[in-house]
Amino acid sequence: MEVKEKLVKSTELKSEILKQLYLEKSLSCAEMSALFNKSIPIITKTINELIKEGFVIEVGYAPSSGGRRPLMYAVKPDAMYLMAIAMDQLSTRIAIVDLNNNPVTEIETVEMILNANPTALAQLITYIDNHILKSGITKDSLLGIGIGMPGFVSVKDGKNYSYLDTHGAKLTDYIAQATGLRTYIDNDSSIIALAEQRFGIAKSLKEVMVINLGWGIGLGMIVNGDIFRGYSGFAGEFSHIPLFEDGALCICGKQGCLEAEASMLVVVKKAIEGIKHGRLSTLHSFIEDPLKLMGDAIFEAANNGDQFVIELLSDAGYKIGKALSILIHIMNPQTIVLSGRGAKAGKIMMAPIQQALNKYCIPRLAANTELLISDLGFDGEIIGAAALVMENFDNEQLVINTKRLNMDKPQEIKH
Template identity: 65%
Template structure:
């Protein structure tokens, strides 16, 4: 029993080291010892075992700081892989990445409408299974499946109360059971904030509001360096901030919500109507069923100087800025990061957003809040899903748990 306890503790320590190296890229044993509050001998032993097991490699010596240079260690990128799944209301992206978040297989883009689609969950699972099989990567080499999705999500229970009806069952348990790989779900905007915090624009900031500009308008909140999810995990429903009493009807059943006034789908609908009325533009699509194509085309056209597209985005940007004024008064953030699909037109949106902030915000508050554009952009959600998997890496016994030589011997009844 004592030996078994030591083996479990050793595996737990190695999982924690793998997790730390994923986020910090390269660390010395002394740094790992300090971060993990473990003795240097125990950390060194675990690192050496991880090297033998093919998870960790020597990265060379740290730059000289006057004393003896410590040897640095990093993860072998191909030791494990992560399936990243980024969903929006209309489509799903799936990609396999290594432990440096580098793609190891082509991204799969699948049409998958979530609204009023009773088959969405089974279709999603089919897509994931097909993608994993197509990569040829064994499932025991996959650390997990991270899934970002819109909706009211209880990540702890694994339930999406808006989409992917699972009859009250845990989505994470269902997907894990039907794929054979540990699965985790989270709200897409929270994952985008997580990606920005760990690897993006918000990395050095403690109080940040990350705006997910997609077909809807989401919000991920970083407060005092931690992702804030609220009491039930539903914090950040920025898209349903009311802008007017008699505005457009929102999908939530209320009028005047930000999403009903300024989301990319609304901008696309306005573009379609405008083109039909004769607005001069390089935009060609006029079919309402092509809203997604129109939305992408608007952003491309705006960046190419199309006046009509710029006007549409500027109007949306001003309304988003008006809603941000409410957010700034409540949260007083250090910075606001524009991320997600719409980050590609961030420079066009910034001016009208700032104009709205100047009009609706108390100067002392707005002057201390910086507007930033994400460098991760549309990839932020995919990166966030990988982060989600690795954040849970050391929290439970998974299929990919490290198997030590002692465990192997124990299984073979040799000890």
């Protein structure tokens, strides 16, 4: 084998090891040997090189199982950083995280309307640059930017066909050229499904439907252990299932869509309208605030027993359950996970969802589908955006960062 070919294969193994250590937190040489089908001496040699290069550290011994305890290895958290961006229709959250997905900057939330906003892309790039500047972290310490965003997002094309118009250019290329950082995008619901699959309640599960309860109602699909995007990349438009005759007009231009009847945005608007018409609620003082603040307050009010808000969330939950019954009949999933912003109200919505499933689902199908509330919740999109960068980690980035770590002293992070 040629020397160059050996170096390429060695670098490929290193990048794959780093990816797995990122996902699994820690592994032994024996576990990595089985995982990559490589001999223990090859794995040990590669791990020692990664330790010397500053990417991997020893983290102690595994718990005793009766024999000799294996030494465990983990990725060095501050060897590289990831920029994670979580967008919705009204606001954007930005953070830089380490390789343990722990924020090393405060998660910054900026108000930014996406719909009919021709300046949104320029605003986003400004926010990215400003966040990096305030962090004190140099761009060559960042592996890249992962962005979850609403709309018709094509991972293959690198475009969002709903928002952030680039006049035909790839959105990923546009942001990468403007910031100097590799950029990866995905639909917000698929990003959340990725987070649940890699770090959340869906880890190791093969057939999972992840419901993103946000301002809309998104769907991330895990089919046979992979994120499923469909033929054109737009699978999972759960919000626009037409369920209600003569229902409210949806932003897509059709009537009766699930989103127009049961999304968190609809719940907020119904709360405001109800309070203005005399309904008693602890939210009375919030009705003149921006929608985002009202949305945040709704979950707190519900969990504090506000009967009007509970009524609204229960109604939304029942309608979502009706839509889920269709999903169960078509996909027959092992698990449905309630995630996203609305997971905060998951316990309240669970009962009406289950009531609708009991009414509309064939019992044999419904009985075999487990309904769970995400542990990641609102953090899921940030975690998924970071994971998206690592999913695309490759040999070139490893070589670049190896050179940087060899040249630079450990960097002090400014908070």
